[in-house]
Amino acid sequence: MSNARKAGSDLELMEHADGELDDASAGDRFARHPDARAKLESLKQVSELVRGHLELSADAVHDAKFAAMWRRIDDQLEAPPVRQASGLWARVAAWFDHYRGHVITGAVSAGAVAALALVLRPSAPDGGIAGPRGGAIDVRPAALRATPEIDLLDTPGESSTVINLDDEDGHTTVIWMTPADTVEGI
Amino acid sequence: MSLRVSAPEASTRRANRRPGRGAALAAFLVTVLAGVALATPARADVATSCEFLEIAAKQGDKPAIDAELKPIEKKLKKQPFSTWNQFKLLSHSQKSLAKKKPEAVGLKLGSATATLVEIVDKSKVRLTVTMDDARGKQVTNNTTTVEAGDYVIFVHEVAGNEGHLLSLTCR
Numbered sequence: 001m002s003n004a005r006k007a008g009s010d011l012e013l014m015e016h017a018d019g020e021l022d023d024a025s026a027g028d029r030f031a032r033h034p035d036a037r038a039k040l041e042s043l044k045q046v047s048e049l050v051r052g053h054l055e056l057s058a059d060a061v062h063d064a065k066f067a068a069m070w071r072r073i074d075d076q077l078e079a080p081p082v083r084q085a086s087g088l089w090a091r092v093a094a095w096f097d098h099y100r101g102h103v104i105t106g107a108v109s110a111g112a113v114a115a116l117a118l119v120l121r122p123s124a125p126d127g128g129i130a131g132p133r134g135g136a137i138d139v140r141p142a143a144l145r146a147t148p149e150i151d152l153l154d155t156p157g158e159s160s161t162v163i164n165l166d167d168e169d170g171h172t173t174v175i176w177m178t179p180a181d182t183v184e185g186i
Numbered sequence: 187m188s189l190r191v192s193a194p195e196a197s198t199r200r201a202n203r204r205p206g207r208g209a210a211l212a213a214f215l216v217t218v219l220a221g222v223a224l225a226t227p228a229r230a231d232v233a234t235s236c237e238f239l240e241i242a243a244k245q246g247d248k249p250a251i252d253a254e255l256k257p258i259e260k261k262l263k264k265q266p267f268s269t270w271n272q273f274k275l276l277s278h279s280q281k282s283l284a285k286k287k288p289e290a291v292g293l294k295l296g297s298a299t300a301t302l303v304e305i306v307d308k309s310k311v312r313l314t315v316t317m318d319d320a321r322g323k324q325v326t327n328n329t330t331t332v333e334a335g336d337y338v339i340f341v342h343e344v345a346g347n348e349g350h351l352l353s354l355t356c357r
Contacts, residue, residue: 137234137334138309139357145333151312152329158342160326163266172261172337177325179343 010039017043142170150175233284234302234311234334236356238291240277243270243341243349254278258337258353266341270349283313283356295350296320309334311356317342319350332356 015021016030017040030036096103148171150162158177165172239255243262249271251259262273276294283289283302291298296319303312314329317340325342332338340352 137305137311137357139334140309142335145336146310148330148332148336148338150328150330152314152327154327156324156327158325165261165264167260169260170333170336172258172339173330173332174266174339174341175326175328176266176341177343 013039014043016040017047142168145170147171148173233282234305234356235280235282236300236311236313236354238277238279238281238298238300239275239351239353240293240295241349241351241353242274242276242295243267243351244272245270245347246272248272250274257355258339261337261339269347273351283311291352293352296322296325298352300354303329306331313338313354313356315340315352315354317352319344 012021012023012026013030013036016026030040147164150173153160153162153175155175155177157180159180161176161178163174163176165174239258241255251262251273252275254275255262255273261267267273277292279292281289281291281300283300285302285304288299288301291300296317298315298317301314303314306312310331310333312329312331314327315338316327317325319325319342326340328340330338334357335355337353337355339354342350344350
């Protein structure tokens with residue numbers, strides 16, 4: 001067994017270095033053994049290094065962060081006394097102040113639900129083939145639909161005829177194009 | 187390192203402290219807006235979905251209409267389409283048209299583009315459709331205002347008394 005072992009275990013040395021060892025005679029006992037003294041000295045140096053590092057880290061924190069911390073502490077410690085609300089609007093405002101967290105949670109939830117509803121909203125009920133995002137227009141009953149209107153018709157080199165057909169499914173506009181040379185040949 | 191805050195500074199901070207009422211009211215407004223968004227149908231995304239059917243038509247011994255043409259089968263059996271009795275689907279495409287954004291419509295014969303000019307009275311679409319034949323020659327440039335659910339059918343007579351049809355309907 002080494003001298004250090006006789007003087008005490010590493011655990012005892014660490015407890016002594018931290019001032020947590022109850023044995024009053026331990027200091028003298030460790031001082032008599034060179035190994036134990038060396039270990040204690042090393043422990044002190046390591047402790048100094050760690051402490052110095054932590055203090056430097058704390059110094060590196062920006063003053064603004066401490067200022068913000070103090071502001072929060074001030075807010076919490078010196079909250080204004082609860083005022084007796086007078087008037088309907090003041091009561092409503094006080095209620096929102098009191099339940100701010102609930103209101104914000106509700107608002108966020110409502111926003112999420114609204115976003116989902118907008119994304120997942122089905123297209124107009126028409127029984128037809130729906131587009132990938134659903135139509136943005138209303139499909140009216142066939143009987144209420146207006147006749148299609150041709151705003152522009154250009155058929156270069158073709159003879160064109162426009163035919164409007166109506167049936168129970170609605171209107172159909174047929175734009176019939178015949179090559180001009182065919183028409184001329186007839 | 188100093189964690190102390192002088193008394194005047196602390197009192198200034200207390201004086202500048204926000205009461206939180208603004209945040210609560212903002213949250214209330216968000217809730218109301220979310221409710222309005224839920225209650226109002228979204229029409230900001232101006233777009234329509236259009237279905238295009240490209241059809242080859244000819245006269246044959248026996249009448250034949252492809253099953254995919256069921257939505258317009260009744261129309262094809264009537265005048266003026268009764269010139270032909272065989273209708274074959276060449277291509278079928280579904281396009282979501284955004285306002286003033288030309289969309290190419292893939293055709294077996296030639297090519298076509300469709301552009302949503304605008305939505306009229308919430309139930310009609312004003313569309314511009316152009317069609318080129320197989321040789322790249324434009325055969326039509328047309329703008330029509332049509333009700334959702336109604337059809338526009340372009341018919342181009344081709345050689346051999348056959349027809350090249352493009353049917354479209356939007357919703």
